[in-house]
Amino acid sequence: KAGVTQTPRYLIKTRGQQVTLSCSPISGHRSVSWYQQTPGQGLQFLFEYFSETQRNKGNFPGRFSGRQFSNSRSEMNVSTLELGDSALYLCASSLVLEGEQFFGPGTRLTVL
Amino acid sequence: AQKVTQAQTEISVVEKEDVTLDCVYETRDTTYYLFWYKQPPSGELVFLIRRNSFDEQNEISGRYSWNFQKSTSSFNFTITASQVVDSAVYFCALILTGGGNKLTFGTGTQLKVEL
Numbered sequence: 001k002a003g004v005t006q007t008p009r010y011l012i013k014t015r016g017q018q019v020t021l022s023c024s025p026i027s028g029h030r031s032v033s034w035y036q037q038t039p040g041q042g043l044q045f046l047f048e049y050f051s052e053t054q055r056n057k058g059n060f061p062g063r064f065s066g067r068q069f070s071n072s073r074s075e076m077n078v079s080t081l082e083l084g085d086s087a088l089y090l091c092a093s094s095l096v097l098e099g100e101q102f103f104g105p106g107t108r109l110t111v112l
Numbered sequence: 113a114q115k116v117t118q119a120q121t122e123i124s125v126v127e128k129e130d131v132t133l134d135c136v137y138e139t140r141d142t143t144y145y146l147f148w149y150k151q152p153p154s155g156e157l158v159f160l161i162r163r164n165s166f167d168e169q170n171e172i173s174g175r176y177s178w179n180f181q182k183s184t185s186s187f188n189f190t191i192t193a194s195q196v197v198d199s200a201v202y203f204c205a206l207i208l209t210g211g212g213n214k215l216t217f218g219t220g221t222q223l224k225v226e227l
Contacts, residue, residue, distance in 0.1 A: 033213045043203065043217040055212045088155060092215075098145055098207050101215065103157035 002027065004093050004104035012110045018079040021107045025072050025093030032074040033101060034066060037088040046089075049074055050097065078109075086111045114139040116206050118218035125194050125225055133189045133221045135204030143209035146180065146187045151201040151220070160202075163187065165209075194225045 005024045013019050025032050033056075034046040045058040049068035066076040072093075078085055088108050092101035115138040125131045137146065148160040161171065163180055171178045175192045191198055204218040 031213050033215070035215070035217075042219050043205075043215075045214050045216070048213050050212070056214045058214070090157065092157070092213070094213050097212050098209060099213075100147070100159045100162050101213060102159060103149075105154070105156045108155075 004091055004102055006089075006091050006104040006107050008107060009105065010108045010110075012112065013081050014112050015081055015083060017081050018077065019081060019109060020075055020077050021089055021091075021109075023074045023076075023091030023093075023104060025074070025091075026095075026102055029093035029095050029102075030072050031094040031097060031101075032068055032072065033092045033094070034074070034076050035090045035092065036060075037090060037106070038084075038086070043090075046076065081111045083111050085109065114141070114144075114206055114208060114216050116204050116216055116218035118202075118204055118221050120221045121219070122222040122224070125223070127196060127225055127227055128193050129225075130190060130192050131194050131223065131225075133191075133202050133204075133223065135187045135189065135218060137185050137187065137204070137206050139206065139208065141208045145207045145209070147205040147207070147215065148178065148187075148189050149203045149205060149217075151203065153200070157203070160189075191223075194223075196225050196227060199223060199225045 031050045033048040048056040068074045088106045090106045092103045094101045117136045146163045150158045201220045205215040
């Protein structure tokens with residue numbers, strides 16, 4: 001069974017640009033969550049989607065947005081990039097709510 | 113709001129030593145789930161265990177064991193006879209019942225196992 005896949009794995013952008021990250025969950029998983037990991041703030045929850053509906057949103061500015069498609073694949077978008085957005089962005093999928101989450105390898109975003 | 117504290121930032125041990133990673137959590141909710149994840153240098157978080165707040169029974173899986181004590185709000189993780197491959201960052205996390213899949217993570221403990 002294929003795991004969670006994230007594309008791209010690495011990304012370099014400049015301030016002010018926007019970026020879209022993609023996540024394909026494990027087949028059959030309808031819940032997808034996104035997390036940001038930085039050395040200073042650690043692992044922080046961004047948002048969660050279940051059956052195309054956003055269920056939860058973390059404490060991030062409106063520049064961070066996401067969506068989920070009918071096939072459960074999810075994308076997150078960051079507009080007007082700032083230096084502080086440099087981070088590892090992790091996607092996780094889950095079969096059920098409050099269950100174990102399986103993480104992808106992450107997308108390493110560097111903002112110059 | 114809930115909070116997870118991992119006071120040990122970094123632990124270094126020699127192979128075959130036993131090591132315990134501490135996790136203390138705070139929540140006003142009476143029902144919740146606790147988790148441990150491992151993050152090796154590759155970066156991908158690996159699920160280790162999920163524990164329901166109603167289940168205080170300790171669990172053992174091979175060299176890994178977990179001690180859940182609701183009275184002290186702790187969920188500690190012990191690795192017996194550590195190996196170099198255990199070197200990683202370990203995260204403790206919490207989900208509130210009804211909170212969907214929103215994990216609240218601790219700051220992690222870097223474990224280094226040396227020969």
